[in-house]
Amino acid sequence: FGGIAKEPPMHIVHIAVEMAPIAKVGGLGDVVTSLSRAVQELNHHVDIVLPKYDCLNFSHVKDFQYNRSYSWGGTEIKVWFGKVEGLPVYFLEPQNGFFGKGCIYGCGNDGERFGFFGHAALEFLLQSGFHPVSHTYSKEVAGNPAIAPNLYKFHGILNGIDPDIWDPYNDRFIPISYTSDNVVEGKRVAKQALQQRLGLKTADLPLVGIITRLTHQKGIHLIKHAIWRTLERNGQVVLLGSAPDPRIQNDFVNLANQLHSSHNDRARLCLTYDEPLSHLIYAGADFILVPSIFEPCGLTQLTAMRYGSIPVVRKTGGLYDTVFDVDHDKERAQAEGLEPNGFSFDGADAAGIDYALNRAISAWYDGRDWFNSLCKRVMEQDWSWNRPALDYMELYHAARK
Numbered sequence: 001f002g003g004i005a006k007e008p009p010m011h012i013v014h015i016a017v018e019m020a021p022i023a024k025v026g027g028l029g030d031v032v033t034s035l036s037r038a039v040q041e042l043n044h045h046v047d048i049v050l051p052k053y054d055c056l057n058f059s060h061v062k063d064f065q066y067n068r069s070y071s072w073g074g075t076e077i078k079v080w081f082g083k084v085e086g087l088p089v090y091f092l093e094p095q096n097g098f099f100g101k102g103c104i105y106g107c108g109n110d111g112e113r114f115g116f117f118g119h120a121a122l123e124f125l126l127q128s129g130f131h132p133v134s135h136t137y138s139k140e141v142a143g144n145p146a147i148a149p150n151l152y153k154f155h156g157i158l159n160g161i162d163p164d165i166w167d168p169y170n171d172r173f174i175p176i177s178y179t180s181d182n183v184v185e186g187k188r189v190a191k192q193a194l195q196q197r198l199g200l201k202t203a204d205l206p207l208v209g210i211i212t213r214l215t216h217q218k219g220i221h222l223i224k225h226a227i228w229r230t231l232e233r234n235g236q237v238v239l240l241g242s243a244p245d246p247r248i249q250n251d252f253v254n255l256a257n258q259l260h261s262s263h264n265d266r267a268r269l270c271l272t273y274d275e276p277l278s279h280l281i282y283a284g285a286d287f288i289l290v291p292s293i294f295e296p297c298g299l300t301q302l303t304a305m306r307y308g309s310i311p312v313v314r315k316t317g318g319l320y321d322t323v324f325d326v327d328h329d330k331e332r333a334q335a336e337g338l339e340p341n342g343f344s345f346d347g348a349d350a351a352g353i354d355y356a357l358n359r360a361i362s363a364w365y366d367g368r369d370w371f372n373s374l375c376k377r378v379m380e381q382d383w384s385w386n387r388p389a390l391d392y393m394e395l396y397h398a399a400r401k
């Protein structure tokens with residue numbers, strides 16, 4: 001890590017509303033934990049400030065203890081301290097009950113709850129004598145932040161994945177450990193385990209996995225279309241997803257009922273949040289489909305590659321930045337020092353997604369040796385925090401000035 005690691009350590013505080021594995025809804029939870037660990041490994045001091053949700057998964061919190069209390073916003077706030085994945089975490093528990101509602105998001109007054117938390121967290125830093133991340137930032141947050149006038153402060157940095165948390169060589173949720181050297185065997189056994197666990201036919205068929213929050217951002221209509229297209233092409237589909245919106249959840253429950261009667265041995269929709277199952281899908285699938293309408297970074301395509309699954313994505317945001325189409329993006333990949341690693345499409349209609357999915361499935365049927373070498377190749381690409389953590393360090397340095 002060259003010059004940056006030799007500089008004096010900085011004190012970085014992440015004020016966050018999700019943190020894997022104790023309070024994870026989506027990628028934000030992964031990023032808070034894995035970015036913090038990466039920055040800590042560069043010898044900087046990292047603290048995390050998190051709401052003390054009543055639904056925290058406390059089994060992953062070590063040395064949990066009362067720390068102090070202070071008042072802010074007309075209420076007393078109790079502060080608790082504990083360690084999560086080796087990271088120091090301060091948990092704020094306002095006595096107004098804002099985080100005692102049994103959920104992270106979707107409690108009706110999220111704007112109010114998280115607005116309160118942002119202020120309360122800054123007040124905590126002030127009152128406890130922490131002197132981190134930036135004066136300008138605290139002023140902004142203390143005022144009423146509107147994004148447009150602050151665009152010059154926005155920086156796009158890709159996320160990374162934590163290679164220890166997502167590691168097919170050391171993953172208790174998959175049947176055998178594998179690396180790029182035995183990826184074919186590792187994935188074959190994982191696919192069988194996945195098929196057995198979900199009651200699908202244990203056959204050598206192309207398997208498309210989808211792991212997502214079911215919201216319009218994630219391209220719901222494209223997901224539905226891709227399920228039917230995959231079945232038409234005699235493939236299997238496993239979807240793991242849950243919808244915060246009950247109408248969307250209902251819609252998928254109906255689709256699941258329909259598919260489980262028409263294609264019971266080839267389609268399974270698991271409409272819940274299930275971390276262990278997600279690991280088995282990443283390992284057992286041939287393809288991970290991510291047809292998002294917009295995507296700030298996206299982690300599922302990166303995790304897919306870590307497990308030797310081939311991403312099939314819509315060309316948008318971070319998906320465009322990390323997935324390079326085997327037929328069209330050789331030069332763009334080379335400019336990043338990479339080989340192409342997946343299939344992608346433009347547009348947001350059936351024709352677009354068909355174009356990518358058909359090529360992917362045909363490659364599986366028609367060129368297994370080539371396909372296997374692609375799985376090996378994507379596993380060897382580095383999607384950890386090695387690169388993005390350095391970008392963050394640069395940003396932290398700039399923020400101090």
Ligand code: ADP
Pocket residue numbers: 025026027028030211212213240241242272273274275278297298299300301303
């Ligand atoms: P977002 O943050 O918009 O949800 P990301 O792709 O950045 O999207 O991150 C999604 C993360 O949440 C990934 O780690 C993915 O594996 C996980 N995830 C999404 N849905 C589920 C689910 N139903 N069960 C388990 N993990 C899920």
